[in-house]
Each structure stands twice: as structure tokens, then as C-alpha cells.
Amino acid sequence: MRLIFMGTPDFAVPVLDAMHESGHHVLAAYSQPPRPAGRGKQDRRSPVHARAEALGVEVRTPTSFKGEAAQDFAALDADLAIVVAYGLILPQAVLDAPRHGCLNVHASLLPRWRGAAPIHRAVMAGDDRTGICIMAMEAGLDTGPVLLREATDIAPTDTTGDLHDRLSAMGARLAVQAVDRIARLSPVAQPEDGVTYAAKIDKSEAEADFAWDAVTLARQINGLSPFPGAWVARDGARLKLLRAMLLPEVETSAAPGTLLDADGLVVATGSGAVELLEVQQAGRGPVSGVAFRNGARLGPGDPLAG
Known part of the structure; x- marks a missing residue:
């Protein structure tokens, strides 16, 4: 499969590694642009940006997908895009460009905790389970049908950091399964009941x-x-x-x-x-x-x- 990877934070790096090691061809990695960080406020590459360069994968950092950026994305002629905490809204033209669309690796048991901070909110709400969903992306916020899902228990003393690492590894494994089996998977629509939103942590x-x-x-x-x-x-x-x-x-x-x-x-x-x-x-x-x-x-x- 000809893949495009789209992600930014540490959570996405194991998924990028898994895609790179899977035998599929990662054509390019999209990530948020370098931003000032640290005491010196020097521009710092995102974790995905740094890892993709280390793997020899071309990195692209558009600030939006208007005009030329969307055309460049389509010109890659990808079979599939894997999106993990990318941080940029994808217009319909981008979602439709790969032959099999775009898949999102989302860290919750959808439809619970759609949105920006699903791991934090699950722990703060006292949920006893969370997990990973591989979702076919559509224009709505985390509303697409689910292709694969896997759950894990939240122990009484689990922190967001504990779950972050566990779910990142789980997401990497499920993402490879989804790519390998994309033509045989049957998307399941999310139920209308049980929708919650994970607001960004302030x-x-x-x-x-x-x-x-x-x-x-x-x-x-x-x-x-x-x-x-x-x-x-x-x-x-x-x-x-x-x-x-x-x-x-x-x-x-x-x-x-x-x-x-x-x-x-x-x-x-x-x-x-x-x-x-x-x-x-x-x-x-x-x-x-x-x-x-x-x-x-x-x-x-x-x-x-x-």
C-alpha cells in the first residue's frame, strides 16, 4: 500500500514506526510546522517531524489545505492516509484523495470522548475502560464509522501518561491490521447514544x-x-x-x-x-x-x- 502519514505529537510516533516497518510504502509524513519552544524560543520540530526525518521519510508541514497544499496531497497518488492526532482540519477534497480514504487512530471507545483530549477526560471522568478505535474519517468531528476497536481497563491509579503509552502501542498494532485488511473490513456506524466530547485541557x-x-x-x-x-x-x-x-x-x-x-x-x-x-x-x-x-x-x- 502507498501510504501518507499525518500526525504531530509523541502519541503518533509508534504508529509511524509501525507503518514504516510494516512493508508498506510511506510516501510522506505530514505534521504541524516547527514552533518556538524552550527557554530560547527556538523553532522545534514536532516528534513526528523529527522521527520521519530520521526514517528518511519526506516531511510536509502545510498550515492549511487550501489550494496548492491539497493539490500536492492528491498528487502523491496514495492508497490510504493514516491520521493520528494531526491537529489540522482536513477538507473533504483531502479526505477523498486516497483510494481508500483516510483512517484515524483515535484514543477512545467511540462515540465516547470524541475530540481533542480523550485520554485525559476518560481518567478525569472515572471511566473504568478506554481503548483505540480505527475510524474511517468524514467531515464531522470523530463521527466516522469504526473499522477496528480494542479496549483496555483503566486501573484506579492509572494516569493519563500510563494510558497514553499503552494506547499508543495498541494504536500502532491496530493501524497495521487495518492497512493490511482494508479491503476486507466492514465499517460499523457509531451509535447515536453515548456521545461525549473531550474538550481540550486548559x-x-x-x-x-x-x-x-x-x-x-x-x-x-x-x-x-x-x-x-x-x-x-x-x-x-x-x-x-x-x-x-x-x-x-x-x-x-x-x-x-x-x-x-x-x-x-x-x-x-x-x-x-x-x-x-x-x-x-x-x-x-x-x-x-x-x-x-x-x-x-x-x-x-x-x-x-x-
Whole structure:
């Protein structure tokens, strides 16, 4: 198969690798243009851009598909396009250009969590399962029929980072299957019931509050880890909360945000308690909650934030 690959972030790189290793011909890789990043604000290539160049694949970075860019896309004469978190709306002319259309590798069990941040939102909502769908793209937002799907459980302490890596590998495997079997797959229309939308994560969502109930707090911490990272203020700096475990058996009347008498970094909330399994101080690397508690010499009744 003559393939076009379209993707931008780290999540898409394993899929690009799988396409390159599959024996099919990757004609070109489309990605978002380099953008200023880091302290020096130097232009930085996207992860897909960098990986495609390392593989010897031509990289194209149009800012839109108006006019010449759409013509150049069609001129590749591809059999199929594989799209993974590309970040640019594809007009109908582009969707129709490859012989077998464009397939999207989407990180949710559609129709739940259409949109920009399906992994984050699944964890933050307390879903017990998520997965990958290989979808035939159409003009609507993640509305196309599904060709392949596979589910995975979300463990109580799974973070978005954990699922990101698991789903990226799953997506790579399913994408190869879809390309290999494209002529034999039967698209299944998404049901009209159960549609939810995964809005883009805003950094304003990252500030945590121990006055929240324990369920909400644990989901927020795990759902926003590692990026942007839920945080509370401590000693004038941000303390990131990177992994939490809900402790449903713990009932406490202690003030929210204070430590309980336990072996780990167990904190009272507005209702119940959570154990902070991993935290990160500003300018330092992540450490276990136990290591942080011992290093800060915190004891029962001490406030974690403030």
C-alpha cells in the first residue's frame, strides 16, 4: 500500500514506526510546522517531524489545505492516509484523495470522548475502560464509522501518561491490521447514544483543592498527569501531584489538606482521603509520596499546602 502519514505529537510516533516497518510504502509524513519552544524560543520540530526525518521519510508541514497544499496531497497518488492526532482540519477534497480514504487512530471507545483530549477526560471522568478505535474519517468531528476497536481497563491509579503509552502501542498494532485488511473490513456506524466530547485541557484546570471530595481530587490528579500536572501551592511554589490513590475505607474529620496518621503521604480532603503516591517540587524530579513526606519531615496534622 502507498501510504501518507499525518500526525504531530509523541502519541503518533509508534504508529509511524509501525507503518514504516510494516512493508508498506510511506510516501510522506505530514505534521504541524516547527514552533518556538524552550527557554530560547527556538523553532522545534514536532516528534513526528523529527522521527520521519530520521526514517528518511519526506516531511510536509502545510498550515492549511487550501489550494496548492491539497493539490500536492492528491498528487502523491496514495492508497490510504493514516491520521493520528494531526491537529489540522482536513477538507473533504483531502479526505477523498486516497483510494481508500483516510483512517484515524483515535484514543477512545467511540462515540465516547470524541475530540481533542480523550485520554485525559476518560481518567478525569472515572471511566473504568478506554481503548483505540480505527475510524474511517468524514467531515464531522470523530463521527466516522469504526473499522477496528480494542479496549483496555483503566486501573484506579492509572494516569493519563500510563494510558497514553499503552494506547499508543495498541494504536500502532491496530493501524497495521487495518492497512493490511482494508479491503476486507466492514465499517460499523457509531451509535447515536453515548456521545461525549473531550474538550481540550486548559491549564486553569490544573490547580487542585483539598476541599474537593476524594473521588474528584484523585481523578483530577491522575487525569492531568504528567501534563499539565495538578498542583497545590506550598511555601510559595507549586507542588505537583502526579499520582493518587483513592482510600475509600478512610473516614476522617481532619481539616482538608492535612496529613493523616499513616505510613504514606495520606491527605484529608473535603470528604474522605487520598494517598499521594508521586509528587514533584518545582525545579526537582518526581519522588514517591513517602520520600517527600520523610524529606519534608511531615507528620499527622501538618498541612501539605499553604
